[in-house]
Amino acid sequence: MARKGDRQRRRKVTERHGFWFRLCVLVIWPLAQLLTRRRRAGMEQVPPTGGVLLVANHVSIVDPLTMAQFVYDCGRLPHFLAKASLFDMPVVGPVMRGTGQIPVARGTTDAAGSLSAALQALQDGKAIIIYPEGTTSRDPQLWPMRARTGVARLALTAGVPVLPVTQWGPQEIFRRGGHLRPFSRPVVHVRVGAPLDLSRWEGQALTPAVLRAVTESIMDAITAPLAEIRAAQPPVGRWDPRTGTHLHGTEAIAQTDARSARGPVGS
Secondary structure (H helix, E strand, O other): OOHHHHHHHOOOOOOOOOHHHHHHHHHHHHHHHHHOEEEEEOHHHOOOOOOEEEEEOOOOOOHHHHHHHHHHHOOOOEEEEEEHHHHHOOOHHHHHHHOOOEEEOOOOOOHHHHHHHHHHHHHOOOEEEEOOOOOOOOOOOOOOOOOOOHHHHHHHHOOOOEEEEEEEOHHHOOOOOOOOOOOOOOEEEEEEOOOOOOHHHOOOOOOHHHHHHHHHHHHHHHHHHHHHHHOOOOOOOEEEOOOOEEEOHHHHHHHHHHHHHHOOOOO
């Protein structure tokens, strides 16, 4: 979709901004306009008010910038679950705290607290963006890799729309292990799907197997549009960065069951 289409569909943000959000809008929005060309679909799926969980694949350290612009153009203020280490950085830390981003202390007992903070934000009517892979994809071809199950716990307990978001293109600006190409102006695709129907799991105990099954269902909803955008067939199974191989769904569930006794789910 051309820029004209973006302007026609852009909504006015009605939420209260605050100083830090206004500053980010002044910096990030024009920067994203300058660095990319945009192809968008499904903006109407993002509700103008109320809690909503947007679940996206992660292809580049640049894509939070383009994702933030997209959510803002949908008329919402973006709130990310982000690595806790970012909150300790000069300049970045105050911005993250000032805009109400949610720190995630992965691999620690504080991980559950991060999910509780995200759940509260959703119940407060905020738009929350989560990258369930936890980091940029390690898949050799950048397909969505094996995700953490915290996203399933949020999706099943928040009681808000859960929207799959597919991104492609920011890796042309910067890809893991590659070079920064700030002036390449790639076409950045952002496609939002309809709210996911998770009713088949309602009322079930949140066992590791259930959480893994829900997580795989969510990642499937992200992967299918990516295959259309790329006009390519995704691999069978998802890349597991712990093993360096593609795992099938049953293998992923078995590994989750085996690890469940060693730490909190979704950590």
